[in-house]
Amino acid sequence: xxxxIVIAAIVLILVILxxxxxxxxxxxxxxxxxHNKVSSANGFQGTxxxxxxxxxxxxxxxxxxxxxDDDFILPVASEHGVVTDKLxxxxxxxxxxxxxxxxxxxxxxxxxxxxxxxxxAYYYPHNNKLETIWTIIPAIVLAILVFTGWKAWVDITxxxxxxxxxxxxxxxxxxxxVRYPGADSKLGEYDYRKxxxxxxxxxxxxxxxSFDDFIPREIHVPKGKPVLFKIRARDVIHSVYQxxxxxxxxxxxxxxxxxxxxxxxxxxxxxxxxxxxxxxxxLVCNKICGKGHFxxxxxxxxxxxxxxxxxxxxxxxxxxxxxDYLTEVPANLRESASIVAGIELPEVDFSNGIISSxxx
Amino acid sequence: MSITDIEIxxxxxxxxxxHEEHHDQPFIFKYIFSTDHKTIxxxxxxxxxxxxxxxxxxxxxxxLQLGFPxxxxxxxxxxxxxxxxxxxxxDPEFYLAMITMHGxxxxxxxxTAGLSGTFSNFLIPLQIGARDMASGFLNLLSYWFFxxxxxxxxxxxxxxxxxxSGGWTIYPPLSALPQAxxxxxxxxxxxLVSMVFFIASTLLGGINYITTVINLRTEGMSFRRLPLTIWxxxxxxxLGLLSFPVLVACVLLLVxxxxxxxxxxxxEIFIGGEALPxxxxxxxxxxxxxxxxxxxxxxxxxxxxxxxxxxVISTNSRKPIFGYTAMIGxxxxxxxxxxxxxxxxxxxxxMNPFLGSIFMFLTLIIAIPSAVKAFNYITTLWxxxxxxxxxxxxxxxxxxxxxxxxxxxxxxxxxxVDISLHDTYFVVxxxxxxxxxxxxxxxxxxxxxxxxxxxxxxxxxxxxxxxFWLTFVGVYLVFFPLHYIGIAGFPRRYYSFxxxxxxxxxxxxxxxxxxxxxxxxxxQFIFLFNFFYNxxxxxxxxxxxxxxxTLEWTTPRIPEHGNWPGDIPKVYxxxxxxxxxxxxxxxxxxxxxxxxxxxxxxxxxxEMMKNEGITK
Numbered sequence: 001x002x003x004x005i006v007i008a009a010i011v012l013i014l015v016i017l018x019x020x021x022x023x024x025x026x027x028x029x030x031x032x033x034x035h036n037k038v039s040s041a042n043g044f045q046g047t048x049x050x051x052x053x054x055x056x057x058x059x060x061x062x063x064x065x066x067x068x069d070d071d072f073i074l075p076v077a078s079e080h081g082v083v084t085d086k087l088x089x090x091x092x093x094x095x096x097x098x099x100x101x102x103x104x105x106x107x108x109x110x111x112x113x114x115x116x117x118x119x120x121a122y123y124y125p126h127n128n129k130l131e132t133i134w135t136i137i138p139a140i141v142l143a144i145l146v147f148t149g150w151k152a153w154v155d156i157t158x159x160x161x162x163x164x165x166x167x168x169x170x171x172x173x174x175x176x177x178v179r180y181p182g183a184d185s186k187l188g189e190y191d192y193r194k195x196x197x198x199x200x201x202x203x204x205x206x207x208x209x210s211f212d213d214f215i216p217r218e219i220h221v222p223k224g225k226p227v228l229f230k231i232r233a234r235d236v237i238h239s240v241y242q243x244x245x246x247x248x249x250x251x252x253x254x255x256x257x258x259x260x261x262x263x264x265x266x267x268x269x270x271x272x273x274x275x276x277x278x279x280x281x282x283l284v285c286n287k288i289c290g291k292g293h294f295x296x297x298x299x300x301x302x303x304x305x306x307x308x309x310x311x312x313x314x315x316x317x318x319x320x321x322x323x324d325y326l327t328e329v330p331a332n333l334r335e336s337a338s339i340v341a342g343i344e345l346p347e348v349d350f351s352n353g354i355i356s357s358x359x360x
Numbered sequence: 361m362s363i364t365d366i367e368i369x370x371x372x373x374x375x376x377x378x379h380e381e382h383h384d385q386p387f388i389f390k391y392i393f394s395t396d397h398k399t400i401x402x403x404x405x406x407x408x409x410x411x412x413x414x415x416x417x418x419x420x421x422x423x424l425q426l427g428f429p430x431x432x433x434x435x436x437x438x439x440x441x442x443x444x445x446x447x448x449x450x451d452p453e454f455y456l457a458m459i460t461m462h463g464x465x466x467x468x469x470x471x472t473a474g475l476s477g478t479f480s481n482f483l484i485p486l487q488i489g490a491r492d493m494a495s496g497f498l499n500l501l502s503y504w505f506f507x508x509x510x511x512x513x514x515x516x517x518x519x520x521x522x523x524x525s526g527g528w529t530i531y532p533p534l535s536a537l538p539q540a541x542x543x544x545x546x547x548x549x550x551x552l553v554s555m556v557f558f559i560a561s562t563l564l565g566g567i568n569y570i571t572t573v574i575n576l577r578t579e580g581m582s583f584r585r586l587p588l589t590i591w592x593x594x595x596x597x598x599l600g601l602l603s604f605p606v607l608v609a610c611v612l613l614l615v616x617x618x619x620x621x622x623x624x625x626x627x628e629i630f631i632g633g634e635a636l637p638x639x640x641x642x643x644x645x646x647x648x649x650x651x652x653x654x655x656x657x658x659x660x661x662x663x664x665x666x667x668x669x670x671x672v673i674s675t676n677s678r679k680p681i682f683g684y685t686a687m688i689g690x691x692x693x694x695x696x697x698x699x700x701x702x703x704x705x706x707x708x709x710x711m712n713p714f715l716g717s718i719f720m721f722l723t724l725i726i727a728i729p730s731a732v733k734a735f736n737y738i739t740t741l742w743x744x745x746x747x748x749x750x751x752x753x754x755x756x757x758x759x760x761x762x763x764x765x766x767x768x769x770x771x772x773x774x775x776x777v778d779i780s781l782h783d784t785y786f787v788v789x790x791x792x793x794x795x796x797x798x799x800x801x802x803x804x805x806x807x808x809x810x811x812x813x814x815x816x817x818x819x820x821x822x823x824x825x826x827x828f829w830l831t832f833v834g835v836y837l838v839f840f841p842l843h844y845i846g847i848a849g850f851p852r853r854y855y856s857f858x859x860x861x862x863x864x865x866x867x868x869x870x871x872x873x874x875x876x877x878x879x880x881x882x883x884q885f886i887f888l889f890n891f892f893y894n895x896x897x898x899x900x901x902x903x904x905x906x907x908x909x910t911l912e913w914t915t916p917r918i919p920e921h922g923n924w925p926g927d928i929p930k931v932y933x934x935x936x937x938x939x940x941x942x943x944x945x946x947x948x949x950x951x952x953x954x955x956x957x958x959x960x961x962x963x964x965x966x967e968m969m970k971n972e973g974i975t976k
Contacts, residue, residue: 025820029899038747039821045748048829049756056836063844070865072844084776091777095767102734102763109741110756113677114748121678121939121946122743130739131686131732138731142724145774150717152776157713173540173631192628193635202630231710235631236534237643239708239783243849243862246780250709252643253533254627257710282862286783286851288527289534290541291453294854 038115046114053107057100074243075273077281077302079262080156081246087149094141160260164226165308167219169283170201171231171238171251174292176283177201178219182212182317184340192234198322202234205319205328211340214315219283219300221263222308228260239287242300244270250287266302317341385921393504395496396921400503401482402814405807407510408474409888412800415465418458420874420881425450427874429856443522452855456525457543459853461517463528464551468558469513471661471799473506476562476600479664479806480569480593482814486912487587487935489578489928492921494571498564505561509554516550524551527853529654532625532646536617539632548618552611559604566604569597578911580931585950587910587935588681591688592667595695596660602699603656610649617641644709651702658795659698663691665802666733666762669755671935672805673737675908676752677744678946680936683736690729697726707775708782716775723773727766734763745939745946749906750824751809757832758801764836765794768843783853786846789839797835804831807891812905816918817898823890827883834880841869909935909949932972933965 076085113121168179168187177200181187188203188210195202203210221227231240233251240259241248249259271279285296303311319325319341329337337343394400421440424431432448443454481499485492493499516523525543526535530551538545573594577586586594616622617638625646626638674681681687703711703719737759746752768790771777781787804827811819845866850857857863904913914929929951937948942960954961954969961969 021820021823024822041822041825042748045753045825046746052833060840063841068844068866069868070848072848072866074849074862081780084779087774088771088777088780091771091774095770099764099767102738103760105738106741106756106759106763109738109744110746110748113741113744114746116745119745121745123680123939123941124682124739124743125680125936126683126685131683131736134735135728135732138728142727142770145770146721146724149720149774149776153713153717153720156776156779157716192630195630195635197633235629236537236540237531237709241783241849241851243780248708248779248782252710253629254639255642255644255710278861280861282860284849284851284860284862287531288456288853291456291855293456294452294856295859297859 042115046111049107050111053103053111057103075265075270076244076246077263077265077270078245078247079264080152081244081261082264083152083155084246087145087152090148091145094145156261160228160258161226164228164260165222166228166230167221168201168230168232169219169240169251171233171240171285171289171296172200173235173290174285174296176285176296176298177215178298179203179213179215179318180312180315181209182214182315184209184212187230188213194328195234199325203318205325205337206330206333208333208336208340211319211329211337212317213319215318216315219298220308220311221300221302222305223263223266223269223302225305226260226262228258231257231259236289237287238285238289238296241284241286242281243284244281248286263302266304268304270302319343393500395492395500397481397485397493397496397499398814398919398923400499401478403503404473404477404481404506405814407507408470408478408803409891411465411469411474411510413884413888415462415470416881416884418462418465420878421450422455422458422462423874423877425455425855427871429858450855453525453542454522455855456527456541456853457522457547460525460527460530460543461513461523464513464524466796467528467657467661468555469506469510471796471803472562472600472657473558475799475803475806476593476596476660476664477503477506477565478803479589479668479810480565480597482810483589483912484569484572484593485576486813486915486919486923487590487910488573488576488581489911489924489931490572490576491923491928493568494576495568498568502561502564502568505557505564509557509561512550512554512557516547516554519547519550521545521547523547529647529650530614531650532614532617532643533629533631536614536625537629537631537636552615552618555611556608559608562600562604566597566600569593570601573597578928578931581911581950585931585934588670588684588687588691589664589667591691592663592670595691596663596667599656599660599663599695599698603653603660606649607653610646610653613649614646644706644711647706647709648703651705652699654705655702656695656698658791659694661795661799662762662802663694665758665799665805666691668802668806668809669737669758671910672749672751672755672809673740673759674936674938675809675906676747676749676755677740678747678938679740679744680934680938681736682739682742683732684934684936686732687736690732693729694726697722697729701726704773704775704778707778713775720773720775724770727770727773730762730766734759734766747906749808750819750821750828751805751906753825753828753832754801754805754808757828757835758798758805760832761793761798761801761835764840765790765792765798769794780849781846783851784846785842785850785852788852789842789846792839792842793835797839801832804887809906810912811891811894812901813912813915813919815895815898816901817894818901818905819890819894819898823886827886827890830883830886831880834876834883837876838873838880841873845869904949907945907947909937909947911950914949914951933968 076082166181166187170177179201186209189207190202191204192202194204231249231251233253235253238251239248240251245261247259247261249257271277281300283298283300285293320343323343326334326337391399433444433450434448437444443451521542523543524547525541534540535544535548573590613624617625623638623641625643626641629636629638670681670687701719701723703715704723707716772781772787772790808819808824850863901917903917911929915923931950932953933950935950939946940948940960943957948957953972954965955972
């Protein structure tokens, strides 16, 4: 019943609007307005142009300088982020200036030169000098922007410094998996054909370097030291995005990518700065990857270097946690694998490759 | 010139016979399988309007999800069926399907077919003085391929597995593997089929536009006297002709990967519990091919709108367009550069950073001709005598959007700054202003301006004003706030932001944007009423309602097949002689010889007058 009333009300409103429209157009015809060259509403449109300009600019500035409930500028927490933020604000200054000036001219002229009966437009087809000026000036400004941007880009995408902490991040539907190289500082090989329900990252245990690799539940990185993210994906494209670090790089299946950066604020620093005791750096997926795209959250913890060292040393190799996978290690390497991974399994019979039951 | 002249005369004679024969066509050939460019233009327009309502409607539904995540959407169940759960929640996968369809529909069906298809078809013969397109039959095919493509895409929206859902850019492997999302099954197949038909349609149209502009210009209509609309449509067609075939190649390889087990884009994939055999492909290859079309495509969308704006602003400022030559030059420069900037969509895809540097340089160069265009529009307004027809208002709105959205391009074109802004709402705000809304305003300006020529009647001006202000303010209220959300790092294509602490803010602003979007969408129904009602009931249009110079206004109120009942008029001057000093009116149509306007001729014009005698 309510639905019918609502529909009836809408129909009635539409009919009334239509009636008003008919009446007003008939009135126009009677008044003979339709014979005039310019409608009487022309001046009103000019005034609206001016009002739009004024209220638009006031509104824009109000919102940009604190009028919003939430702060839209995220605190920056990486070394290169400071550089790109600076570029961002320089660009903002230049474009903001051009924006305000051109909009003032656009709507200001629209208001000022609105039609008047005895006004004649100024025949002004071209002015080469003027056009040269506004070709060259943008060219110079853009050249400066390009050059500074290019320098920053080359630095950011250049080789990571020697001794960077290496973290491997793999995206999959719909989560992240993270691997650290362990004590030998070398990530082991991987092969996507070795992936199974447990060995999510497809670690290849034929490679010695993989014996001490560990897979933690959170990413930890040391404050003030270069960190190299080695990024890959195992099913579709994902994107490793961390807004506070101003860090983003796609994770592409079949094509490993990387991004290095220096975090400058520990999680505790940020908790103090944002006055939010629950603050955590979050890793975000930023390339459409399926229905769970919006839920690929992973915590990144930035530690003071000594805390990081402690955390790093306390991690158990993945092989130790999943000792069954010793069978994938080539027979001649199993002994060293169990030593490196810290597996105490004297019962293992390395000759036939079968772990005797009841070893635990 | 003389050879062309002879050809034109022959063509004329031939077309005249033709014209007589076709007077009493049966309904089906006159309105459905018509070869008349004006009818085909209207077919493109009406189909485009249908798609615009659908595409816009989708955006309102997914904006509801973003603005009011807790809302009970049960009331949409009659339309969306099982895509709304029993608890009244929108299905996350269908959310992605909707954004994909919104993008596909708006970019291809509305702003390419609806805009170029309508106005290139309608205006090219009328403004260059031709009886019809070079090939009416190819033109007919062009529309019906588009129709077929539309039907296939429309059907895909009713599949139980949903339409394509991987974003309008359909990056593989997501779009290649049905295991990855249900929309990548049959929905994606239909998307690809539809797109192949669409490209065929665009190419048939484009070949026609180019041929017609080059060969069928009337006597005296040199390239230096072409209206800027025609220049824009001409170059747009060239862009389409060069870039769309690359999309076919790109799509074809994807079809192979999907259906025939090849590995062009697939490598080392483990999905759905199994490792796929594909090795050696590269998803980045797809992105290169896609954006080689995709970037020219955004200029295919915006250039016709800028062309329309040039014409409308000049006419209604009662002033010549400022810097006609510079405008042509900037169209050419934009067209050329648009082919060598594509990889700025790919700075952070893992592409070699050196390539990133190159593309950053090239991308920022393209800002220069764009800036020249904006400055020239503003200077055209300066010291004009502005008449605010609805078309004029929409054109001024377009320039405003083009500036606002263009400037944010300087952030995104800068690879270093793009790192943190890529794929955030900042990008969404950027392209919706500079390409989406600006091109849409160009479309509306065109409809308001040429409606009298299309249907012989006038649209209601006051409704046009209301439509403009609601839409113009609405668009800014929708897209301006998105910049803030983007700078705050909010990723696009997110079903909800509740999973992240970092994105708990801006719930009010998101709700505000949604309300603004719904109102803006609602305002379009004022336009629809104004449009459809006045096709039948509008005041009869005078022959030249805007006192314009171009040739289409020398035709009868409703031009028949063949456009001019007698000879095609000759052209003696450029199309922008508005308010020429000394002239008695504030406009001198292109058909008026210099010899009839001694009072306003410059020395240069008097020189030209001597040649008039020779060609006569």
